[in-house]
Amino acid sequence: xxxxxxxxxxxxxxxxxxxxxxxxxxxxxxxxxxxxxxxxxxxxxxxxxxxxxxxxxxxxxxxxxxxxxxxxxxxxxxxxxxxxxxxxxxxxxxxxxxxxxxxxxxxxxxxxxxxxxxxxxxxxxxxxxxxxxxxxxxxxxxxxxxxxxxxxxxxxxxxxxxxxxxxxxxxxxxxxxxxxxxxxxxxxxxxxxxxxxxxxxxxxxxxxxxxxxxxxxxxxxxxxxxxxxxxxxxxxxxxxxxxxxxxxxxxxxxxxxxxxxxxxxxxxxxxxxxxxxxxxxxxxxxxxxxxxxxxxxxxxxxxxxxxxxxxxxxxxxxxxxxxxx
Ligand code: UDP
Numbered sequence: 001x002x003x004x005x006x007x008x009x010x011x012x013x014x015x016x017x018x019x020x021x022x023x024x025x026x027x028x029x030x031x032x033x034x035x036x037x038x039x040x041x042x043x044x045x046x047x048x049x050x051x052x053x054x055x056x057x058x059x060x061x062x063x064x065x066x067x068x069x070x071x072x073x074x075x076x077x078x079x080x081x082x083x084x085x086x087x088x089x090x091x092x093x094x095x096x097x098x099x100x101x102x103x104x105x106x107x108x109x110x111x112x113x114x115x116x117x118x119x120x121x122x123x124x125x126x127x128x129x130x131x132x133x134x135x136x137x138x139x140x141x142x143x144x145x146x147x148x149x150x151x152x153x154x155x156x157x158x159x160x161x162x163x164x165x166x167x168x169x170x171x172x173x174x175x176x177x178x179x180x181x182x183x184x185x186x187x188x189x190x191x192x193x194x195x196x197x198x199x200x201x202x203x204x205x206x207x208x209x210x211x212x213x214x215x216x217x218x219x220x221x222x223x224x225x226x227x228x229x230x231x232x233x234x235x236x237x238x239x240x241x242x243x244x245x246x247x248x249x250x251x252x253x254x255x256x257x258x259x260x261x262x263x264x265x266x267x268x269x270x271x272x273x274x275x276x277x278x279x280x281x282x283x284x285x286x287x288x289x290x291x292x293x294x295x296x297x298x299x300x301x302x303x304x305x306x307x308x309x310x311x312x313x314x315x316x317x318x319x320x321x322x323x324x325x
Contacts, residue, residue, distance in 0.1 A: 105160025185250025219258030
């Protein structure tokens with residue numbers, strides 16, 4: 001069986017994207033198709049949604065397979081890149097789905113590595129700033145080993161991703177597979193799920209629907225938000241580089257969660273209260289990427305200013321809510 005018509009095979013590079021119907025997987029797919037790749041998207045739709053890939057229906061260079069990558073992954077024909085993005089990724093998702101989160105980080109990464117090895121493909125794992133846990137080094141550099149509570153509620157995600165990094169390096173060292181590891185910091189943009197519990201869709205959804213903004217704790221914890229197109233650009237550059245060790249990709253512009261809530265009220269023009277809710281267990285107090293390595297090795301840095309990115313994102317959610325009603 002061929003996924004793409006045989007006479008056209010060989011003239012374009014083929015990429016497999018797992019988690020292809022998710023926020024990042026779908027944006028990565030769009031970028032690869034725009035760059036002239038063929039893309040095979042795989043997703044079990046546990047947290048992903050076909051709404052994110054509906055626009056690709058009929059695209060001859062795109063093929064979607066509904067499949068859970070914790071089971072053996074079968075893909076016929078040539079594959080040049082495997083981008084492993086499948087995982088629940090928001091704190092409420094991995095709290096509700098602790099075992100699928102551990103399985104996709106462990107079995108899913110093993111299967112995706114096996115596919116890359118069988119095809120002689122380059123492999124990229126979507127890792128996370130969560131590998132640093134509640135960090136004692138600030139901003140976080142790639143050589144910091146992190147401060148993770150392995151048995152806390154976030155441990156299922158943090159340790160799954162730390163295992164994923166470990167097995168990726170093992171395939172690199174033992175099987176000489178061409179592998180890359182990106183540590184993704186908080187990213188935002190269109191196609192995030194309104195209900196995924198993350199602070200960006202939560203605050204924008206609340207502001208647009210006239211509900212008070214729920215700051216967890218006193219809102220003094222910090223995050224640094226990267227617009228999705230910048231993140232995808234960094235990831236694509238990393239996948240085409242010779243860098244095998246983990247690389248942070250994110251926007252170093254740091255703000256407190258309270259400042260973020262105020263910015264959302266200002267940008268949406270909403271006049272609403274900011275209320276405090278209990279801080280979730282092990283919620284990191286600070287987070288900011290040191291991106292000197294990405295600047296030096298990839299010549300990459302974010303370009304989209306917060307004002308611009310957040311305006312696009314608010315517009316997306318405004319349309320989304322208007323169409324839902
Ligand atoms: N947060 C919040 N209100 C919300 C959702 C999240 O104050 O309604 C906080 C959360 O406690 C954390 C930060 O915003 O400190 C970012 O949370 P998110 O779920 O986006 O992801 P995280 O960066 O913690 O992985």
